[in-house]
Amino acid sequence: MNNVLSVDGPHVTCVKRTSYLECIKAIVANKADAVTIDGGLVFEAGLAPYNLKPVVAEFYGSKDDPQTHHYVVAVVKKGSDFQLNQLQDKKSCHTGLGWSAGWNIPIGILLPSDSVEKAAAEFFAGSCVPCADQTAFPKLCQLCAGKGTDKCACNSHEPYFGYSGAFKCLQDGVGDVSFVRHMTVFENLADKADRDEYELLCRDNTRGSVDKYERCHLARVPSHTVVARSMGGKEDLIWELLNLAQENFGKDKSAEFQLFGSPHGKDLLFTDAALGFLRVPPKMDAKLYLGYEYFSAIQHLISDLGAEDPQRVIWCAVGQHEKAKCDEWSALSGGILKCTAKETTEGCIAAVAKGEADAMSLDGGFIYTAGKCGLVPVLAENYLSQDGKEQLGSKCVNTPVEGYYVVAVVKKSDADLTWNSLRGKKSCHTAVGTSAGWNIPMGFIYNQTGSCKFDEFFSQNCAPGSDPASSLCALCNGSSTPAHTCAPNSHEAYYGSSGALRQVASVHHLSLWHQPGELLALSPFSSSHHLGAAFRRSQN
Structure with a gap:
């Protein structure tokens, strides 16, 4: 392969070992950088002392509908x-x-x-x-x-x-x-x-x-996967090399050299059935790549692990305040509920996908991401019904999810401020990725401007989950330490609907029932969204 790659592109040097395990050890010792292995070996490579991670996956099926399994x-x-x-x-x-x-x-x-x-x-x-x-x-x-x-x-x-x-x-x-x-x-x-x-x-x-x-x-x-070191693993270079190789020597690309085939034997370097490569998301480790069910199956195959308690639910809380509330709930649950915590919503999604937790509550903006990670919604929050009466969960009736309206809230004293005069103003958001605070309002702004440079539309923002060094975090207040400024959890004082409203913000309309002061909604967005509560892993 090295002989046919462009002299201007990345180069590959081949290192020979007697087995895949020996190749894994060579990568750990920095004597090699990557190897393609079967999913079962991805499990072993991801464990200590190797701690390798998947970086590129083979795909099968068709290029229009690639399958990584x-x-x-x-x-x-x-x-x-x-x-x-x-x-x-x-x-x-x-x-x-x-x-x-x-x-x-x-x-x-x-x-x-x-x-x-x-x-x-x-x-x-x-x-x-x-x-x-x-x-x-x-x-x-x-x-x-x-x-x-x-x-x-x-x-x-x-x-x-x-x-x-x-x-x-x-x-x-x-x-x-x-x-x-x-x-x-x-x-x-x-x-x-x-x-x-x-x-x-x-x-x-x-x-x-x-x-x-x-x-x-x-x-x-899961399909065969290229693994590399978790730290200093040259992920970008490996992807550049393989992407260049598949563009020039993939299926039906070249008679000089075939990436997925060889006259020397079957499945050499890569499997002959592969149609190409897909890059594995950077935050995905071996456990996430293999999926909860397969990872657990291998774990039980090689170790004498006791069965999980089917009567206990592990709930994932985002940040310390959610964890404190969850712990209070756990104390009253009679052992049915156990709490774990992550610093971000994405961290909890990963925890549920890995089987480290069983359920979590999610804003509607994260439902798509959760679904791609194998989570499914099992319950939804209910708010005020159309007649103004609360729908109590104790009724246990299967009522339609009415959701909430996304609104842009300003102080009543700012009478001249309208939706069309927001450019250059200061904005407050619940968090990046949430429906009310980000996806819906920024979607409307994109429709107007055609640009995703939202830090240039407003003069300053507080959008928890953004780069702390950017203007999107300039108005955030953090808490006891600077490290918590703009954190996408309760460490940031202006996180969430109530936090954003303290500054005057884009929130869901129910936040207004819980806050004092003179406020005016600029214009309800013509969209209704709900919070998906109690997500769990798919059993499929």
């Missing part, structure tokens, strides 16, 4: 007469020890979590599990085809290593079942007639054709 499938020859629940004493073919498709998912489904390698050796009549310790568990390497020290090797020196290798183990008649990903059969068998000689084992103990993987699979797992 694949399906784990159990492939068998058509005509064999067993189902998934009848695999005991059969011969098995695996991609590699610790891989998502070849090990973590099938073993997690088929076997208890105590002494996994020992249990697998006793469960199957024989196996090929590259990377396994053949001295300690000889049956796990019994079917492997490598010669001498290459038998059961954790690289392509073992002919049955990896996705294509595990499928070849089945093709050769060595194994009865092969645990691979759904693309493997298609990558190795171009002819449909040849593919029709194989079937998939389904979780419901039926079978399906190899093209029915969306219905008949063991699990859906």
Whole structure:
């Protein structure tokens, strides 16, 4: 690859190691910068002492609808007469020890979590599990085809290593079942007639054709990922290199060099099935990338963790004041509620997505972000009904969510101030990203100006969550320490609807019921929004 990259662009140097684990260690030792690994190894690479993080993900599917996941499938020859629940004493073919498709998912489904390698050796009549310790568990390497020290090797020196290798183990008649990903059969068998000689084992103990993987699979797992150091990991340079490489040598780009394919073998450097790369968001660690369910499944597979208490909810509070209120609630809950805290809304979203918390309340402006992170709304706050009577939660009725109006509030004495004369004035906002304080008013301003340089529209602002050094934080007051100035939590005195109203602000209309003084709403925005309360992880 280095030979075909532009001399003006980033350069790559190749470092050889005998296994993915050795490559991970080389990155930690600063002797390498990146390696592409399977999701199961992303878990291990993210743990101490390695502490690597995903920086770039392969995508599959299509460029119009990129998918950063694949399906784990159990492939068998058509005509064999067993189902998934009848695999005991059969011969098995695996991609590699610790891989998502070849090990973590099938073993997690088929076997208890105590002494996994020992249990697998006793469960199957024989196996090929590259990377396994053949001295300690000889049956796990019994079917492997490598010669001498290459038998059961954790690289392509073992002919049955990896996705294509595990499928070849089945093709050769060595194994009865092969645990691979759904693309493997298609990558190795171009002819449909040849593919029709194989079937998939389904979780419901039926079978399906190899093209029915969306219905008949063991699990859906994240795609292969490029990992790097968490600190000093050269993320920008790695992305620049890979983005340049995919633009010049991606699918159908060049006959000189193919990034996703090689005459030297299958799935070298990157998987052949990949269509390209997507950059992983900078704040996403291994736990967030893998997702709560898969991360927890691997965790339980490798450790003897007790089950979570299904009767207890961990609530994530934003900032110290929310945490103090949550603690009071917890004390009255009889042990049903436990509280944890993060400094930002995004921090709580990440905590729920990782399984460190179960629920949180969110402003409507963050609902989209939360949804992208796998959270779903389960409850919504109700305010005053149209007849002015409060809707009490104790009624437990399924009433429509009426939401609230977003309003721009000024002092009544500023009679000449209108929506059309706001440029150059001082503004107060609940927080960046919230509906009332940011998304709606700034959306209206953008519609007028066509510019997102909001710090230039107003002379000064207090918009908690902005860069403290910018004019967007010039009016913020903080609290006891300068570090809290413009913080997107209750450390900032002007945070939230009530805080913004202390300065006169863009808030939701219900704040006016709780504040004294002579105020005038400039003009209610023609939009109604609600606070999504009690978000939790999706179970899908």
